[in-house]
Amino acid sequence: MIGQFVTSKAGHDKGTLYVVTAEEGDFVYLCDGRFKRLNTPKKKRRIHIQPVNRTVEKELLERLSGGGKVQDEEIKYAIKQYVRQDY
Numbered sequence: 520m521i522g523q524f525v526t527s528k529a530g531h532d533k534g535t536l537y538v539v540t541a542e543e544g545d546f547v548y549l550c551d552g553r554f555k556r557l558n559t560p561k562k563k564r565r566i567h568i569q570p571v572n573r574t575v576e577k578e579l580l581e582r583l584s585g586g587g588k589v590q591d592e593e594i595k596y597a598i599k600q601y602v603r604q605d606y
Contacts, residue, residue: 520539520542520547520570521536521539521540521541521542521580521583521584522539522574522575522579522580522583522584523538523539523547523569523570523571523573523575524536524538524571524573524574524575524598524601525537525539525568525570525571525572526540526568526569526571527545527549527563527567527568527569528567528568529567530563530567530568532561535551536551536571536585536598537549537550537551537568537603538551538552538575538576538583538594538597540551540554540557540560540583540589540594541560541570544560545564545565546563546564546565547562547563547564547565548560548561548562548563549562549563549568550563550594550597551592551594551595552591552592552594552595552597553591553595553598553599555589556591557589557590557594562580564602570581571576571601573601574605575594576597578598579593579597
């Protein structure tokens with residue numbers, strides 16, 4: 520699930536688009552590169568997110584999964600590209 524685009528189904532951030540950056544049991548850590556950055560990701564239960572049938576680019580996905588260096592701007596850019604393709 521790491522690298523997948525998700526939307527929040529519950530909470531004050533309902534409807535917000537995020538990228539899953541880590542998993543831990545029943546929780547996932549979400550980042551949008553703007554308000555929720557990689558050094559302070561949002562921790563949310565899996566039942567409170569809706570996966571989107573799309574992931575980030577292959578190169579970024581490999582770095583997220585493998586523990587490589589990823590910057591907030593890359594996450595923000597990936598979300599921006601996804602939103603542009605939807606419209």
